Structure formats: C-alpha cells, structure tokens
Amino acid sequence: MTEPTPRRVDPDVDLRVPADRGELRAHPAVVLGVIAAGGVLGALARAGVQAAFPHPPTGFGWATFGVNVSGCLLIGALMAVVTTGRVPPLTRPFLGVGVLGGYTTFSTYVVDVRQAAAAGAAGTALAYLAATLLGAVAAVWVGDAAGRLLGRATGAREGETATGRPGADGARADGGPS
Amino acid sequence: MTVLLIALGAAVGAPLRYLTDRAVQSRHASPFPWGTLTVNVVGSLVLGALVAAPVGPAVSALLGTGFCGALTTYSTFGYETLRLARDGSRLLALVNALTSVAAGLGAATLGYAATRALVG
Known part of the structure; x- marks a missing residue:
C-alpha cells in the first residue's frame, strides 16, 4: 500500500502530516485550549484512579499500570479511527493529545520503579517496568486493530453517501457479481 | 482544592x-520521536526531584500529579513504539523503548539525588 503522505509516527503532532503542520498557526488558541481542557479531564481521571487504588512504596503500582495500559488501548483505537475514518477536526488534539496524554503518565511510572527498587523490592520494580512496557505496546496493537474495523465501517458508509455510485460501478465492471 | x-x-x-514536541520535531527530519522523549525525560527529572523535596500535598498535586503527569505521556510513547516497529524500523522501536525507559529512570534518579543533596 502506498500513501501520498508519510504515515504518522507521533500521534500528538507529526510535522510530516500537513494537517498537523498547519493546525497551530491556523487556530492557536483553539488548539491549545482543547489540549489544555482535555489534559485536565485526563489528569483528573488518572488522579481518581490513583487515589482509589493506592500502593505501598514496595508494591506494584496497579493504578498507574491500569491507567497507562488502558490509555494505550484507547490511543490505538483513536488514531486508527482518526486516520481511517472521518472525525471532527479537533478530535486528535482534544482526545489524543489532551485527554489520553493527560491521563497516561511516564513520570509517575519511572518514579515508582525507582522508588520500589530503592525500597528493596527490585523484583517488583522490574516486573512493573516490564509489564507496563509490554502491556502498553500490546494494548496499542489491540486498540489499533479494533479502531481499524470501526474506522473502516464508518468510513465506508460515509464514502458511499459522499461519492455516489461512479467509483463503485468502475470497480465492479470487471467481473464483480451483478 | 486538590482537584483545582x-x-x-x-x-x-x-x-x-x-x-x-512541535519545537523539537521541527529541528530534525527523522521519524524518531525525540519530542516525546524530551518531555518524558524532563518530566521524570522534575517529578524525581519533587518526591524527594519536603513539599506539602498542594505542591505535589499541582506540580506532580497535574503538571508532570500531563507533561509526560505513556500513550504517545506506546503508540510511537508500535508505529516504528510496524513501519519496518524494529530496531528504532527497540531503541525508542529502551532509551525512554533508561533515560527516564536516570533522570528521575538524578532529580531525586539532586534534591536530597540540596535539602540534606
């Protein structure tokens, strides 16, 4: 499969994607505003989960683990829908950069690993470090697969109503079931 | 109050x-996510320094849970790692994962040690 623009690597902002490149200059206050608003919602959700499931210094940080892995599942699904389906313009800045970026955290992850190791629980520290890393990448993969199905379904439906029949006629002219 | x-x-x-992320990514042409690495390492340094400091719950909520938590991200990091691997750069994906974790841990440890040295 070839695509005219390079495939996105960074879900927050990939400057090789034309829409990302121009969005800040076009609407700086709106873009930064929705990112801030989303970040607040995500951070409060994370704080709520962490307050509900506290862990001792030597323990496994299940709350942050759950937050980071579920956030990765959601970014995988979100970006698949954003790139394959049709979504409102501020969907990525608000939900991806803001909500999910604010919800997940890298700093608490490494600080908890350091704390567990320093408290003498090296095994827990290593297990938490590896489980989050592997769980996160696996979760993005699962989310991406689910999101592609969803995006393809919505994209195909909208495509039919938007472009009408000519494309489909051309495609079916060579031997498709009539 | 904590919520605010x-x-x-x-x-x-x-x-x-x-x-x-924009500023860092505009300074190079490679697909490697230096921008996300930068925010994650800086946020880890600040949080590492903060947890060793004799600060109250208000400062922890503002700078730790709020600022550092939102400045750093695992979702973006996880997505980029998978994306690099999928695009045929498995080595780059591995380098991104290992560099982020090692640099983040190093930064948190450095921040922690620096604060301890300062406050005694």
Missing part, C-alpha cells in the same frame, strides 16, 4: 508537551 491544583498543573503541562 491538579487541573491547573495539567492545563499547563498538556499544551507544553504539544508545544515542546
């Missing part, structure tokens, strides 16, 4: 991540 402080920290941290 977390919200305030996150309202600054999340847009700052976006702006830093």
